[in-house]
Amino acid sequence: MSDVDWESEFAKYRSSPEFKMLNSRMTLEEFKSIYWMEWIHRLWGRFIGLSFVLPAVYFVARKQVSRTMAMRLVGIAGLIGFQGFIGWWMVKSGLKDDLFAPGSHPRVSQYRLTAHLGAAFICYLAMLWNGLDILRTNKILRVSSDGANATLKALSNPALKPFKRYVSLLAGLVFITAMSGGLVAGLDAGLIYNEFPFMGLGLTPPKSELWDKFYCRAPDHSDLWWRNLLENPSLVQLDHRILATTTFTAVMALWAFSRSAAMQKILPRAAQKGVHGVVGFACLQVILGISTLLYLVPTGLASAHQAGSLALLTWTIVLGSRVWFPTQAARILAQRTITQVNLGGTGSEMAQRAALMSSAAKAKTLMPGSPTAVAAVGFMPAVTVIGLALASETEATVARRQLFSRKLEDHAVSGLGQTRSS
Ligand code: HEM
Numbered sequence: 001m002s003d004v005d006w007e008s009e010f011a012k013y014r015s016s017p018e019f020k021m022l023n024s025r026m027t028l029e030e031f032k033s034i035y036w037m038e039w040i041h042r043l044w045g046r047f048i049g050l051s052f053v054l055p056a057v058y059f060v061a062r063k064q065v066s067r068t069m070a071m072r073l074v075g076i077a078g079l080i081g082f083q084g085f086i087g088w089w090m091v092k093s094g095l096k097d098d099l100f101a102p103g104s105h106p107r108v109s110q111y112r113l114t115a116h117l118g119a120a121f122i123c124y125l126a127m128l129w130n131g132l133d134i135l136r137t138n139k140i141l142r143v144s145s146d147g148a149n150a151t152l153k154a155l156s157n158p159a160l161k162p163f164k165r166y167v168s169l170l171a172g173l174v175f176i177t178a179m180s181g182g183l184v185a186g187l188d189a190g191l192i193y194n195e196f197p198f199m200g201l202g203l204t205p206p207k208s209e210l211w212d213k214f215y216c217r218a219p220d221h222s223d224l225w226w227r228n229l230l231e232n233p234s235l236v237q238l239d240h241r242i243l244a245t246t247t248f249t250a251v252m253a254l255w256a257f258s259r260s261a262a263m264q265k266i267l268p269r270a271a272q273k274g275v276h277g278v279v280g281f282a283c284l285q286v287i288l289g290i291s292t293l294l295y296l297v298p299t300g301l302a303s304a305h306q307a308g309s310l311a312l313l314t315w316t317i318v319l320g321s322r323v324w325f326p327t328q329a330a331r332i333l334a335q336r337t338i339t340q341v342n343l344g345g346t347g348s349e350m351a352q353r354a355a356l357m358s359s360a361a362k363a364k365t366l367m368p369g370s371p372t373a374v375a376a377v378g379f380m381p382a383v384t385v386i387g388l389a390l391a392s393e394t395e396a397t398v399a400r401r402q403l404f405s406r407k408l409e410d411h412a413v414s415g416l417g418q419t420r421s422s
Pocket of ligand 1: 181188189190282292297309312
């Protein structure tokens with residue numbers, strides 16, 4: 001860009017609430033650095049979209065995937081597009097004129113930031129789930145029929161049900177904890193109470209600070225509880241601590257459950273190893289979270305903490321994929337068996353096939369045409385979505401660092417500017 005172009009872009013930024021109220025001393029050179037970050041982030045988003053859509057169109061056009069898988073690919077492409085829309089909607093919230101009002105804090109809405117994070121997670125999970133499903137189906141079908149039947153039999157054991165339910169609930173809990181982390185980041189709530197496990201004089205801040213009427217908008221204060229839960233930085237940080245502690249405890253309880261004599265007998269070896277992975281990522285995540293807090297949210301640690309949440313969620317889903325019943329594999333095996341039944345067989349073989357066919361009847365999805373190819377389509381963007389999340393973190397944290405150092409300079413660190421975000 002020419003100097004004139006830079007000046008024109010800088011002039012636009014100078015008219016924003018963020019510049020006027022927080023960064024009024026920013027130089028053109030400093031502006032260029034945040035501009036490039038934003039630009040790379042948006043370019044990266046487009047690259048992700050194309051890297052998914054182009055191969056998907058190819059595979060669908062070449063009829064390499066089943067109808068069901070084609071519909072799923074369309075759904076994921078829609079999610080990527082939706083992610084772009086939420087990004088635009090989020091940025092818009094940081095440009096509203098009411099952010100010039102005294103007492104407000106110019107930054108994007110924490111709700112929209114969390115929606116952006118949540119949509120990225122959902123998009124990633126959709127890719128991961130389909131990729132794992134295909135790889136697993138492929139793996140089961142590659143072994144001999146006897147081996148595959150043994151796997152299906154082990155996974156349809158009703159005694160495994162509580163473990164499967166536990167893993168699903170844990171995945172939900174990790175997701176909710178991650179979203180509460182989005183609110184912490186959106187409110188810069190990690191810049192207060194930089195100690196652990198205490199928050200000020202006790203384990204929690206005083207009640208009057210947690211349930212503050214300042215955040216209410218309804219004249220009768222009927223919105224006291226939910227506004228504070230979602231908009232008061234002190235309570236939002238406490239929410240995140242409580243959810244994180246619950247998640248960590250749930251992971252350790254899952255580990256203990258998996259070590260029980262009953263589970264040791266029926267849990268597949270891959271799942272037993274998977275539980276160790278989940279425990280490892282949960283420990284790492286808690287260490288990263290506490291370090292992020294103690295060191296006043298440095299960019300590197302905050303990014304690692306964000307990536308760690310995705311790693312923990314990924315590993316929980318991988319664990320799930322090792323215990324959930326592989327309906328696609330069962331269906332394909334049953335189709336193969338029908339052919340063999342037509343060819344005859346002993347009484348016990350016929351009975352075994354009949355059982356397989358009934359489990360296959362539960363299958364809702366169709367066999368994808370080319371498993372390895374679709375796995376490639378699914379995993380590449382998954383990796384890029386992690387990049388997207390990291391890029392957004394870097395961008396957000398750089399802006400925050402600037403704000404914080406300026407605040408320090410101005411000796412104005414006497415508490416976070418209270419805000420009424422929309
Ligand atoms: C299972 C455990 C945890 C999960 C899944 C989790 C997840 C997350 C996520 C996804 C974010 C948002 C990152 C962003 O968008 O920038 C976040 C932010 C944060 N978390 Fe956690 N977290 C966990 C545990 C903890 C713990 C134990 C602490 C410390 C007590 C902590 C402190 C923070 C802080 C300070 C932030 C704000 C970082 C920023 O401003 O960028 N987290 N967390």
